Amino acid sequence: xxxxxxxxxxxxTTTHLVSTSTVNWVIAQGEGGVTLIDGGYPGxxxxxxxxxxxxxxxxxxxxxxxxxxxxxxxxxxxxxLREEYTFDxxxxxxxxxxxxxxxxxxxxxxxxAPIAWQxxxxxxxxxxxxxxxxxxxxxxxxxxxxxxxxxxxSPVAVPTPGHTRGHCAxxxxxxxxxxxxxxxxxxxxxxxxxxxxxxxxIFTHDPERNAExxxxxxxxxxxxxxPGHGDLWEGSMRTAVNRALSRR
Ligand SMILES: [Zn+2]
Numbered sequence: 001x002x003x004x005x006x007x008x009x010x011x012x013t014t015t016h017l018v019s020t021s022t023v024n025w026v027i028a029q030g031e032g033g034v035t036l037i038d039g040g041y042p043g044x045x046x047x048x049x050x051x052x053x054x055x056x057x058x059x060x061x062x063x064x065x066x067x068x069x070x071x072x073x074x075x076x077x078x079x080x081l082r083e084e085y086t087f088d089x090x091x092x093x094x095x096x097x098x099x100x101x102x103x104x105x106x107x108x109x110x111x112x113a114p115i116a117w118q119x120x121x122x123x124x125x126x127x128x129x130x131x132x133x134x135x136x137x138x139x140x141x142x143x144x145x146x147x148x149x150x151x152x153x154s155p156v157a158v159p160t161p162g163h164t165r166g167h168c169a170x171x172x173x174x175x176x177x178x179x180x181x182x183x184x185x186x187x188x189x190x191x192x193x194x195x196x197x198x199x200x201x202i203f204t205h206d207p208e209r210n211a212e213x214x215x216x217x218x219x220x221x222x223x224x225x226x227p228g229h230g231d232l233w234e235g236s237m238r239t240a241v242n243r244a245l246s247r248r
Pocket of ligand 1: 069071163182
């Protein structure tokens with residue numbers, strides 16, 4: 001599996017953004033093990049293990065996984081990993097029911113129909129369907145997140161509802177990096193645009209709410225954006241958010 005790993009080295013924690021052509025995840029290494037943030041599509045479980053190996057961690061070291069949100073491309077790989085390894089999975093309290101699949105807030109065949117003819121979208125669909133994009137599986141024992149300071153890497157939750165109703169970003173690398181999930185991305189297989197941007201309305205539960213939530217990201221002191229899709233981006237979060245909003 002083609003993947004790129006960007007590493008942020010801090011005094012007490014090392015953070016890795018793992019990027020694939022379809023979705024990203026984050027490995028935070030700290031005292032006591034590893035915290036994963038998101039875990040790719042179901043078909044990415046092996047790639048998550050491979051990325052852990054490449055950064056010198058074993059899957060047995062995973063202490064917890066955090067979800068930015070419960071879309072299949074962020075949750076699916078974790079469901080597979082949990083069949084073999086023991087760790088807790090946390091989501092924002094407003095996202096837990098989504099992770100359990102009590103409901104599903106995700107683009108589907110009907111909502112995608114207006115753009116499915118586009119060559120980029122067709123190519124993207126041909127990549128993600130074999131990765132398990134149509135899976136509707138949830139994780140029944142997802143827990144609501146509380147204080148995360150004891151987890152490896154000491155991530156800090158930054159609630160950002162809109163992309164889904166319980167979407168949550170996380171500050172990592174001692175506040176230098178921001179894991180923005182799908183609230184703010186820097187690229188996507190379905191578009192040729194690069195740099196900070198929002199996903200389109202087909203992929204966003206509540207675009208207006210998402211745009212409002214970006215203020216919480218802009219207010220952070222992070223200078224590295226670790227998005228759910230696209231490359232690592234360097235700059236102030238205020239600049240990132242302004243660019244994304246100007247492109248809407
Ligand atoms: Zn998403």
